[in-house]
Amino acid sequence: MTGLTAEQAEFFQREGYLHLPGILAATDLDPVQAELEQIIERAARGLLAAGTIDSDYAELPFDRRLIPLVRADASAAAGVNFPANLGPAIFDFLHNESLLDIVEALVGPEIYAHSCQHIRAKLPATDDYAGAISQSEWAGSTAWHQDQGVLLPEADDTLVVTSWIPLVDAVAENGTLRIIPRCHHEPLRRHVRPPAGEGGSYTVAPEELPDTEPVTIPVQRGGMILLHCRTPHSSEPNRSDGIRWSMDLRWNDARLPNGRPQLPGMLVRSLESPELVVDHAEWVTAWKLAQVSRRGSKLYRW
Numbered sequence: 001m002t003g004l005t006a007e008q009a010e011f012f013q014r015e016g017y018l019h020l021p022g023i024l025a026a027t028d029l030d031p032v033q034a035e036l037e038q039i040i041e042r043a044a045r046g047l048l049a050a051g052t053i054d055s056d057y058a059e060l061p062f063d064r065r066l067i068p069l070v071r072a073d074a075s076a077a078a079g080v081n082f083p084a085n086l087g088p089a090i091f092d093f094l095h096n097e098s099l100l101d102i103v104e105a106l107v108g109p110e111i112y113a114h115s116c117q118h119i120r121a122k123l124p125a126t127d128d129y130a131g132a133i134s135q136s137e138w139a140g141s142t143a144w145h146q147d148q149g150v151l152l153p154e155a156d157d158t159l160v161v162t163s164w165i166p167l168v169d170a171v172a173e174n175g176t177l178r179i180i181p182r183c184h185h186e187p188l189r190r191h192v193r194p195p196a197g198e199g200g201s202y203t204v205a206p207e208e209l210p211d212t213e214p215v216t217i218p219v220q221r222g223g224m225i226l227l228h229c230r231t232p233h234s235s236e237p238n239r240s241d242g243i244r245w246s247m248d249l250r251w252n253d254a255r256l257p258n259g260r261p262q263l264p265g266m267l268v269r270s271l272e273s274p275e276l277v278v279d280h281a282e283w284v285t286a287w288k289l290a291q292v293s294r295r296g297s298k299l300y301r302w
């Protein structure tokens with residue numbers, strides 16, 4: 001089963017990315033959003049009970065409600081991302097048939113959902129939310145990086161594909177993804193830690209940034225961008241009034257090294273070993289164990 005045309009697969013191989021508009025239905029995304037809304041509801045109730053806020057802001061829509069909560073307490077967003085959020089809806093989405101058909105066209109039929117995966121509430125960069133901007137890589141910009149640069153060298157010969165999936169329309173104003181095409185045939189560039197206090201993860205060393213014009217890709221809810229793991233990408237701060245919600249989920253051939261051996265990804269589709277596809281409870285247990293046992297182990301190459 002393949003979810004890409006030959007032309008789409010060719011574009012990905014040549015350019016290092018692919019924009020697929022209108023590929024997911026509301027019925028695919030709504031359960032994930034509803035689960036996030038429940039998490040936000042719990043955060044609001046907790047802050048209300050603690051006396052930190054005097055309204056639960058229940059009247060605000062999905063792309064707004066978290067803003068006053070984070071403004072009151074920077075930790076209000078802590079539950080939305082993996083592994084704090086391992087709910088059944090996101091688990092089901094990681095097995096979404098349309099999504100896996102697309103992924104299969106690139107990584108083959110043994111599909112591993114990589115443990116390097118995020119649900120991002122990218123907040124409007126209008127104030128610093130009592131320090132949350134400097135503490136959280138989600139709130140500000142995301143610096144240029146290649147996803148292979150945050151994995152261990154064991155995965156250098158593995159194609160790890162990122163599917164970047166917004167839950168709201170993502171445009172230049174709210175900080176949609178920017179990519180630099182056609183770099184993935186070249187070796188990985190050296191990454192450095194961002195300057196102290198700026199938050200965020202590793203970034204391509206400034207002198208190693210390619211001289212190619214970046215492409216900014218607006219993506220409507222229902223669309224996605226696929227990225228090769230050596231395609232440099234970044235995002236600008238969110239200059240809109242609403243939250244730019246998105247998921248970046250990674251995938252590779254389950255038989256190959258994935259570069260994050262200490263954290264539990266999971267087999268989500270397999271022709272060879274379907275009996276090893278785990279259920280929700282097993283996935284949650286694996287994460288709980290990893291959070292205890294991975295202490296002190298090396299996650300990053302640099």
Ligand SMILES: O=C(O)CCC(=O)C(=O)O
Pocket residue numbers: 120122142147162164175176177233234235246248
């Ligand atoms: O969502 C963003 O703004 C950045 C995403 C990203 O860096 C990634 O998917 O690796």
